[in-house]
Amino acid sequence: MPMKKFINDPKNLTKELLEGYALAYSDKVKLVSEKLVVRAQPKDSNKVGLVTLGGAGHEPALSGFVGQGMLDISVVGDIFAAPAGPKVFEALKLANRPAGVLFVVLNHAGDVMASNIAMQMAKKAGLNVKMILTHEDIAPGANAPATDKRGLVGCIPLYKVAGAAAEQGRSLDEVFAVAEKYNNNMATLAVALKTATHPSSGQSIFDLADDEMEVGMGQHGEAGTGRSKMKTADETADIMLTQLLEAVKAKKGDKVFVMINGAGGTTLMEQYIIMRRVGQILEQKGITLARARVGEFLTVQEMAGFQMHVAKVDDELVKLLDTPCNTPYWGES
């Protein structure tokens, strides 16, 4: 079956989508050097800068979170592919400032290679950069080595708390500590219902029977652990939340931040129904739902499914989540 998407030349997808995005939010972001999305109004150079990288095709991630209070630069690669290392270095150089730069990397092989190249070059050039790797996917098991765990939607609230800390004028070490605290207390699990079409190749990124779902599916169709017959919203939420709460060791009296992130082909209706069940379970367990977000933050084209993200938070992290920001897709705080 031919691909049914509103595109032009598949070779120009990233370029064209970024041009449209920058045009739509020209008060908040601008496009530099083709693949760098930067803040429209640069942050004061005595405040720590935030840089991230990742492939395109996951809109609004990751560039949707560039703006006052979150990211300074997002380096964008081709569809589902890391940008080149030297391009990432260019972004670090552009963001470099006396206060230093926090560089957030999601654990995916290509992203990590590009980041290591960029960091080697940054070191040679004497830039003040600290890198943090997110790896909160618990599909391979909560205790699997960090190298086996992918970075999923959790990078986005991490940008939020680190970005708010940076805006307060905290030092690079302090901003890193905030990011590290969030990183060490978060977990994400994904579930897929229907595949997506890769917009460059026109091919389906995975196969899943009509009556099946798969828990643990990655954001590029990477296989998960729990393929099963389709379940109800409540059953699915129960399975996922149980594992997530265990992973972040949340117990009675703790506070959590929850995100239900639609993969692109799952309705908000379904996401709210999932959220409702999450709230019920938390209440039963005596865990406080401190804050929540429901909607599309990091998508996989028209894939149906969602990512459930849970972070154990303290008062400091809640305050940083609440601090107003001005980015196209985080929404009102």
Add this chain to the structure above:
Amino acid sequence: METVGYDDVVRMIRAAAAKIHANEKLLSSLDAATGDGDHGTTICKVMDAAVAAASEQAGSISEMLDRVGWEVMCVDGGSAPPLLGSFFTGMAQGATDGGLDLAAAFQGGVKAMREHSQAQIGDKTMMDAVLPAVAACSGDSPSAALRAAADAATRGAEATKNMTAKFGRARNLGDRTIGHQDPGATSVAFMFQGFAEAINERK
């Protein structure tokens, strides 16, 4: 020592690119089985960048390889550009006053790749072709050494068919990767075949 000169290295890179271009569709279809289906496109971009960099006159072989590696790393496209870029940059280690010592160059290439990949033989990655090729690269002449390397790379790539992916994105498909030849290893085999053909032609 199997040493080749500056012009030989340029010809090796050009021949490798031609070989890979001729097999672009095959490489993409191999990738479609376990990945995005874009490996053929990416690897062609990588080789185009390598050829462009090698075609520009440099002061020495080592300077040329450094530039080739750099330009390859500048290609957008996931893991292949940093891995192959490092390989070319590392090959500069084999540069001597008399030319490029192939065995030392390829060993230097692997060493540089090791900064980014810990994959071993059997993990179903490009290392399944690279490592046997480098180990086999010896003989009475550069052309014999490259022929041995190309044959070893080809066998290594074919062997990936029965392996389960343990690295990169395909790893997540686990046993579902069995029966599919690894596209990265296949590209490397074509690259070494190109290298061998370039030096054979000289004789």
